[in-house]
Amino acid sequence: MKFENSKKLYKKGLVNLVGAVNSPVRAFASVGGTPLFIKKAKGSKIIDVDGNEYIDFVLSYGPMILGHRNKIVENEVKNALKKGTTFGATTKGEIKMAQAVCEAFPGMDKVRFVNSGTEAILSAIRLARAFTGHDKIIKFAGCYHGHTDALLVAAGSGLATLSIPGSKGVPDDAVKNTLIAEYNNIESVKAHIEKHSDIAAVFIEPIAGNMGVVLPSPEFIKELRAITKEKGILLVIDEVMTGFRSKFGGAQELLAIKADITCLGKVIGGGFPVGAYGARNEIMEMVSPLGDMYQAGTLSGNPIAMACGLATLKELEFQNPYKKFEKIAKQLENALLDAAKKNGIDLQVNRFGSMINPFFTKEKVVDFKTAQSSNTELFKTFFWTMIENGVFLPPSQFEAWFLCSELSKKDLQKTEKAIYTAMEAVAKK
Numbered sequence: 078m079k080f081e082n083s084k085k086l087y088k089k090g091l092v093n094l095v096g097a098v099n100s101p102v103r104a105f106a107s108v109g110g111t112p113l114f115i116k117k118a119k120g121s122k123i124i125d126v127d128g129n130e131y132i133d134f135v136l137s138y139g140p141m142i143l144g145h146r147n148k149i150v151e152n153e154v155k156n157a158l159k160k161g162t163t164f165g166a167t168t169k170g171e172i173k174m175a176q177a178v179c180e181a182f183p184g185m186d187k188v189r190f191v192n193s194g195t196e197a198i199l200s201a202i203r204l205a206r207a208f209t210g211h212d213k214i215i216k217f218a219g220c221y222h223g224h225t226d227a228l229l230v231a232a233g234s235g236l237a238t239l240s241i242p243g244s245k246g247v248p249d250d251a252v253k254n255t256l257i258a259e260y261n262n263i264e265s266v267k268a269h270i271e272k273h274s275d276i277a278a279v280f281i282e283p284i285a286g287n288m289g290v291v292l293p294s295p296e297f298i299k300e301l302r303a304i305t306k307e308k309g310i311l312l313v314i315d316e317v318m319t320g321f322r323s324k325f326g327g328a329q330e331l332l333a334i335k336a337d338i339t340c341l342g343k344v345i346g347g348g349f350p351v352g353a354y355g356a357r358n359e360i361m362e363m364v365s366p367l368g369d370m371y372q373a374g375t376l377s378g379n380p381i382a383m384a385c386g387l388a389t390l391k392e393l394e395f396q397n398p399y400k401k402f403e404k405i406a407k408q409l410e411n412a413l414l415d416a417a418k419k420n421g422i423d424l425q426v427n428r429f430g431s432m433i434n435p436f437f438t439k440e441k442v443v444d445f446k447t448a449q450s451s452n453t454e455l456f457k458t459f460f461w462t463m464i465e466n467g468v469f470l471p472p473s474q475f476e477a478w479f480l481c482s483e484l485s486k487k488d489l490q491k492t493e494k495a496i497y498t499a500m501e502a503v504a505k506k
């Protein structure tokens with residue numbers, strides 16, 4: 078497989094782009110080599126600038142759940158384009174989109190659209206503080222909630238239990254109100270709640286997807302809901318990744334809990350920049366212009382993005398691919414475990430709906446610490462062998478693979494074959 082054109086573009090890109098990318102994971106830092114530059118994509122396939130074709134399990138990190146260039150979605154976007162791209166006034170599409178989202182999430186009476194998951198989260202922090210009058214927030218080590226200052230601690234860095242910024246440029250003051258708890262460890266939450274009477278909210282990924290896929294135990298999530306409710310602390314469920322991925326609606330419904338505030342992104346834009354936060358009326362009425370919590374956006378609810386998002390949601394509801402996802406994920410899990418076993422490799426596979434990923438470790442992965450026990454060197458070999466065999470995976474041990482509804486039997490056969498070849502390569506390491 079040749080990557081000459083990618084290599085050339087990478088060199089060119091380095092001049093005026095930072096690291097030749099606009100988001101760091103695209104730089105392939107944790108797997109080495111030159112990042113792939115993409116020319117186009119269609120359905121379940123993505124094609125790089127050297128003409129190599131891959132089955133796409135990155136799917137832009139989630140949004141492309143219908144695969145690339147779904148005809149119906151593409152037509153809706155084209156129609157919307159003919160009317161103009163942005164107006165600075167509300168359009169009918171925003172109302173329809175709000176209706177669709179509120180119907181899919183029982184805990185949401187009202188929603189505000191923004192332009193990214195990060196923006197949804199930073200708005201939710203402000204809203205939780207406005208509503209409760211408290212400043213402190215709890216987050217879990219290994220959960221990622223976008224790059225807003227207050228939550229850029231223990232967001233995949235090694236600083237799991239201290240409120241030390243995970244990035245330069247984040248002042249200690251910006252994270253002094255952030256408390257870190259451990260995923261699947263309710264005692265770590267209780268300890269904070271006992272010590273602090275001024276906690277506004279707990280932020281959680283209902284299924285963690287940014288340390289690899291990590292599922293909450295049913296007791297943990299139930300107790301988390303119960304204790305936050307009892308103490309008047311808002312539970313903010315970050316469904317930016319999980320929203321519409323494992324059912325039409327949220328993971329919180331499958332987990333039988335209801336958020337006070339829900340954050341969305343990724344799938345709801347269908348490939349355009351859309352984020353959202355929503356809650357019951359009592360909370361959302363705090364938001365400007367109904368209330369005194371200010372939050373605004375020049376391009377928020379952009380008509381093209383709304384048309385794309387709404388068409389994606391409608392098509393998703395129509396296709397209802399969730400049983401198919403379950404079946405495919407199970408099939409991939411079996412192949413991964415079998416291929417690992419045949420080659421004497423320690424492997425865990427975690428999955429939920431259309432999110433799945435293997436961890437190269439013998440420890441069961443239930444939190445950030447156990448995820449960190451993975452052998453990232455082995456993942457590198459696995460990743461590049463998969464690429465060589467026509468399968469595009471997220472270039473990190475700690476990213477979920479995503480499934481799209483366009484995956485065919487043939488795609489899966491090819492993927493399974495690649496998995497066996499890649500595990501053999503790993504075993505030789």
Ligand SMILES: *Cc1c(COP(=O)(O)O)cnc(C)c1O
Pocket residue numbers: 192193194195196198221222223224282286287315316317318342343352
């Ligand atoms: C991707 C992600 C975000 C951030 O969304 P952006 O659109 O990248 O800003 C926040 N939370 C979770 C759980 C995510 O997966």
